[in-house]
Amino acid sequence: MRPGHHLRRVSAVVVATLVTAVCVPPAASVQAASAGAQQAPAGRDRHFAVTWAASADRQGAGPAERSYRLVVRTSVGGNALRIRLTNAFGDHPVTFASAYAGLQRQGAELIGGSNRRLTFGGQPSATVPAGETVLSDPLPGKVTAQSNLVVSLYVTGAQGPTTGHGMAMQTSYATAGDHAAEEAATSWTDPISSWYWLDAVSVETSTTISSVVTLGDSITDGWASTSDANRRWPCYLSRRLQAAPDSSVKGVANAGISGNKVLADGAGQAALRRLDRDVLSHPGVRTVFVLEGINDIKAHTGVTVDDLVAGYREVIDRVHAAGRCVVGATVLPYKGWSEYDAAGEAVRQGVNDWIRHGGAFDAVVDLDRITRSPYDPQAILPFFDGGDHLHPNDKGMQAMADAVDLSVLGCDR
Template sequence: MRAGLARRGAAAAVAALLCVPVVGSAGQARTRHDPAAGAGRHFAVTWAASADRQGAGPAERSYRLVVRTSVGGDALRIRLTNAFGEHPVTFSSAYAGLQRQGAELVAGSNRRLTFGGQRSVTVAAGETILSDPLPGRLAAQSNLVVSLYVTGAQGPTSGHGMAMQTSYATSGDHAAEEAATNWTDSMTSWYWLDAVSVRTSTATGSVVALGDSITDGWASSTDANRRWPDYLSRRLQAAPDSPVRGVANAGISGNKVLADGAGEAALRRFDRDVLSQPGVDTIFVYEGINDIKAHTGVTVDDLTTGYRELADRAHAAGKCVVGATVMAYKGWPEYDAAGEAVRQGVNEWIRHSGVFDAVVDFDRITRSPYDRQALLPFLDSGDHVHPNDKGMQAMADAVDLAALRCDR
């Protein structure tokens, strides 16, 4: 469904989420062969945000979470996670609607979600659950709003700390409301919601971008969807012949390939955050700078062994895998000659090893022609490691869209 259809006014927006009975089974991960999808159809991830352990979440509170879709389709489903919780958490009500502005929704768009036919669901510690499909179409490039009323929350929550997107919260159950009146608390994190999928043609797939703060969008403009995967999503929507339409962002700020810290290591979270997503054709691996600059003695062999394992696991699952070179970071406080030598060695391996089905040379695209160890100032946010909005766009523009599909 073309992105432009999302802007045909309130009537079209209301029609995007139809109010009709829902069917389906909660908690079961669907694949492209899921019979519920129908012949020639499958579920594909349209939005994602990798979860990590967050602080304690207050009980009896509603959360209004604003997310941006990529691929369009019907039968919207959300995935709720309690992966890092230590106690069960109950979602007493859940709704999906379309954003008008701020916490206000398009009139008539807010629709109740169910789980196994029930309006309320309790998710055990360490578990995730899928909602029933919500009939009706959801356009690509829509501002989807998921409203949750959470009860019985204790201890750590599961969520995504750095959303670069304003969402909202309030005391009590206001999930069904479309007005913004009661949504007085703003926040820049997503809680419990970690993925949204839609049903689309089996000829259409998604790409998951596995990464750190650069993929997560740090230093890009808040509420503007200017992370590099967002720019990539817009490019894919503008390319009618591209079979890859969905983009899921699996970046976590501070994340490493090899070691836990800011989120579980990429090698540990790969199955949950990447392979479990439905309709994924391609995995885009751009990570490693945090391993390098941590001064823990990580070598070229250490990192490339990690990359090889990620590629092998992706290929074993029948996915294409694209690797990207690690960008320059001279001027960052942790920069030193030893780390730079590792970065250069890792990049040469990425370019020439043949482990990846395709390679995007982010380093070459974004580095200064006057100092190859530093970012081009025009693309630098000012901290010398994170690109600004122009840098994010340059990264997305460097991706050969044809490289996102291979013959696996």
């Protein structure tokens, strides 16, 4: 969901700690694969688990012969890092002429000796047709949890619309020419506030470790949280999971898109249309956490409680069919937002009643109860209000993450 003007936020980035073995033998080549053909298990007691993700949408035209330095935050640690590059919304093939993964020191500067070349089916470059994705080969070395990973891409042949995540809430960088291999910040002159082409990072870890994907809209995407500080509610959840010795769920993949709806396309494809690509295609996922519906409700398109319930049921059925668990969250209050009215509020209350008592989700987290004002239950608690009466601020984001009973994320099916 987007305030009237979609602002791009740019500020200083945070130094991260990721440990990799720089002087190690090259990995055996693994054939690059599309999202629909996941990598083979690493071994009987090892598998890949997603450690970071951002749902892609159609973006504006991207200039050719340009490099992108994309800063992302890992959740679960592991080995043998792999990235996924997507041309899902492109109209033409795009070539990733070179790709590197390194560690952020500050801004666009990398820690010396950390930047290493990624390969695709043993080759240093990959051309991805329109509508397709590609996985990199595993990169030897250890990836630590809660680290700022930097993926640098040199992109050629880009024509027409690009594929990326518009509202990153994280400063990345771009520049003309091929500078992907460089560790200095000198050439990286253009700060950007979106992630382009990169939509997932996974690591090899024990089969006892798994990930959760948070499917949502701008509240999950992090609107109104502090940029470059990893204060989206899934980020707070990730830190809780890392600190929880009894939780086997350690990875968190954020599948929020600002303005997204459950039922209708608009800001990104509807949740029902993007579920396979943005959620179920990721490796090592045990649980899907669903917090969506407010954009369907406040759009005044005549969406009813029954309409949204049918949409939720389809999500639940498809997640269950894929062997994963699904947790549902109640829809947050929005009184004071410009589109608020009594009719929409009635739908929200009906939807929340079904989420709480319908018994369709494997578990429910009542985020409406956590974030609403005790004096005006249709409105968000002022202490949690990011300023527009719809999006929680940093404190609200943390309260949402703290409300999750971590044990419900480790359910079995």
